[in-house]
Amino acid sequence: MIEWTGVIVQGVLLGGLYALFAAGLSLIFGVMRLVNIAHGDLIILAAYMGLTTTVMLGVHPFLALLIVMPVMAGLGYVLQRGILNQTLGDDILPPLLVTFGLSVIIQNALLETYTADPRKLDGGGIEVASIDMGGLAIGVLPLMTFLIAVAVIAGLQFIFYRTALGRGFRAVSDNQDIAQLMGLNKAHVFGLAMALALAVVAIAGILLGMRTSFDPAIGGGRLIFGFEAVIIGGLGNLWGTLAGGVILGVAQTIGAKIDPGFQILAGHIAFLIVLAVRPNGLLPRVEH
Amino acid sequence: MPEALLTLSGLDAHYGDFQALYGLDMSIGEGEVIAIIGANGAGKTTLMRSISGLLKNRADGVSYRGQAIGALRADQVAELGIALVPEGRQLFPSLSVEENLMIGGKVGRPGHWSLQTVYELFPILEERRHQASTSLSGGQQQMVAIGRALMANPDLILFDEISLGLAPVIIRQIYEALPGIVGQGMTAMIVEQDIAQALKVSSRVYCLQEGRISLEGATGDVTHDQITAAYFGMDA
Numbered sequence: 001m002i003e004w005t006g007v008i009v010q011g012v013l014l015g016g017l018y019a020l021f022a023a024g025l026s027l028i029f030g031v032m033r034l035v036n037i038a039h040g041d042l043i044i045l046a047a048y049m050g051l052t053t054t055v056m057l058g059v060h061p062f063l064a065l066l067i068v069m070p071v072m073a074g075l076g077y078v079l080q081r082g083i084l085n086q087t088l089g090d091d092i093l094p095p096l097l098v099t100f101g102l103s104v105i106i107q108n109a110l111l112e113t114y115t116a117d118p119r120k121l122d123g124g125g126i127e128v129a130s131i132d133m134g135g136l137a138i139g140v141l142p143l144m145t146f147l148i149a150v151a152v153i154a155g156l157q158f159i160f161y162r163t164a165l166g167r168g169f170r171a172v173s174d175n176q177d178i179a180q181l182m183g184l185n186k187a188h189v190f191g192l193a194m195a196l197a198l199a200v201v202a203i204a205g206i207l208l209g210m211r212t213s214f215d216p217a218i219g220g221g222r223l224i225f226g227f228e229a230v231i232i233g234g235l236g237n238l239w240g241t242l243a244g245g246v247i248l249g250v251a252q253t254i255g256a257k258i259d260p261g262f263q264i265l266a267g268h269i270a271f272l273i274v275l276a277v278r279p280n281g282l283l284p285r286v287e288h
Numbered sequence: 289m290p291e292a293l294l295t296l297s298g299l300d301a302h303y304g305d306f307q308a309l310y311g312l313d314m315s316i317g318e319g320e321v322i323a324i325i326g327a328n329g330a331g332k333t334t335l336m337r338s339i340s341g342l343l344k345n346r347a348d349g350v351s352y353r354g355q356a357i358g359a360l361r362a363d364q365v366a367e368l369g370i371a372l373v374p375e376g377r378q379l380f381p382s383l384s385v386e387e388n389l390m391i392g393g394k395v396g397r398p399g400h401w402s403l404q405t406v407y408e409l410f411p412i413l414e415e416r417r418h419q420a421s422t423s424l425s426g427g428q429q430q431m432v433a434i435g436r437a438l439m440a441n442p443d444l445i446l447f448d449e450i451s452l453g454l455a456p457v458i459i460r461q462i463y464e465a466l467p468g469i470v471g472q473g474m475t476a477m478i479v480e481q482d483i484a485q486a487l488k489v490s491s492r493v494y495c496l497q498e499g500r501i502s503l504e505g506a507t508g509d510v511t512h513d514q515i516t517a518a519y520f521g522m523d524a
Binding site: 164174177 | 340341342361362363366367371372374378380381382383387390391392394395436440
């Protein structure tokens with residue numbers, strides 16, 4: 001029994017990481033209806049940035065966030081204003097194609113720069129540390145990841161519903177023309193949304209890099225997990241995204257418990273079941 | 289006529305290959321209230337979209353305080369002090385009543401209008417301030433749309449189909465509030481299908497027909513027959 005409880009707890013904590021993968025996707029889809037195929041590769045890019053920062057400056061990956069987060073946010077703003085805004089319109093194909101191209105470019109640039117060798121961020125022992133909770137050994141890093149995910153989602157929720165910036169995001173999401181009449185420059189608002197999304201991506205990338213080894217090719221898989229968490233939770237609902245991540249994480253750890261090769265497939269099956277039973281996700285978007 | 293605040297010179301407007309406005313010339317003086325009348329499809333809403341920057345034009349097609357603004361984006365036009373109350377209200381559904389008003393104040397121009405003064409003008413909105421904007425009645429939504437535009441403290445306010453789809457008693461309430469709005473030194477352009485209402489509050493009238501100005505004059509000078517002819521395209 002305690003063994004299965006441990007499996008569920010591990011799944012819940014893993015769900016925190018998936019929620020972090022998903023939050024940025026959910027945010028930019030919610031604000032500008034952009035599906036970013038390069039999202040997973042941007043997570044891996046952030047992990048490599050973390051690697052370079054920790055190696056060059058000799059700092060802990062968490063401290064590297066102080067550099068990686070603003071750099072990724074800045075990159076997001078420039079990427080949005082410079083390229084992605086030009087692809088947005090009535091046709092959904094251009095943003096898909098352009099972000100797919102971006103994904104290929106990021107993967108190849110990482111391959112050229114860092115080679116295909118798997119790398120890992122050195123968390124200074126935090127990766128293997130655990131705390132004992134009534135007979136259950138809980139990993140410190142997974143626990144921290146989950147708590148950070150909750151804090152990030154709460155922070156995004158606060159920005160969305162309690163600040164002028166969030167009002168702007170929601171207004172532009174509702175009606176771009178009318179928002180523009182209110183003095184909101186949608187190109188700038190979209191740039192800010194992408195900057196915020198990539199700041200979250202930076203956190204996800206660093207936590208991923210400490211948890212597991214990474215190489216330039218694994219972005220696609222992270223994108224799928226992010227997508228599944230968003231869809232399970234319900235598009236445009238941030239707490240739903242966390243719930244989606246948790247469901248996906250639990251399904252995967254239960255699958256792995258049954259058979260180690262079954263882990264990823266179990267997650268996909270859970271996703272398909274939710275999609276079949278509740279196509280709009282468990283917690284669909286709340287209008288107000 | 290007072291000094292021109294807004295001047296249109298040879299303003300054309302297109303939707304793809306379709307031309308909706310043909311060389312409009314118009315001049316609106318500071319503090320004036322102008323009525324724009326015309327049948328469906330005459331180009332009234334296109335005119336509003338052109339002035340407010342939602343439809344891009346030749347830069348000098350629209351001049352505001354002597355500055356060519358025809359090619360500016362809508363957010364840049366808003367910052368200059370032009371606000372639009374759009375046809376069909378078009379409130380932001382995911383924002384509450386108060387948030388809709390607050391986003392109207394985003395341009396941050398100083399002036400008479402604030403949450404407090406908008407609530408004084410439409411007290412019902414203060415009671416409903418935390419409700420979803422879409423849960424209000426049509427009339428109350430129109431009040432939010434007007435309040436949202438006022439929050440920008442514009443010098444020129446454009447009302448597009450202010451009474452469309454509203455109950456007569458609500459239309460009367462809104463028109464009763466108008467003098468309090470333009471009394472704050474604002475210039476207004478009112479697009480209306482309800483000709484009698486529009487003429488009551490305006491000093492000059494332009495009638496549009498198939499994208500062209502078919503009649504122009506001081507409200508007191510134009511006759512019923514002239515309006516009928518200009519509106520429907522019949523000889524007077």
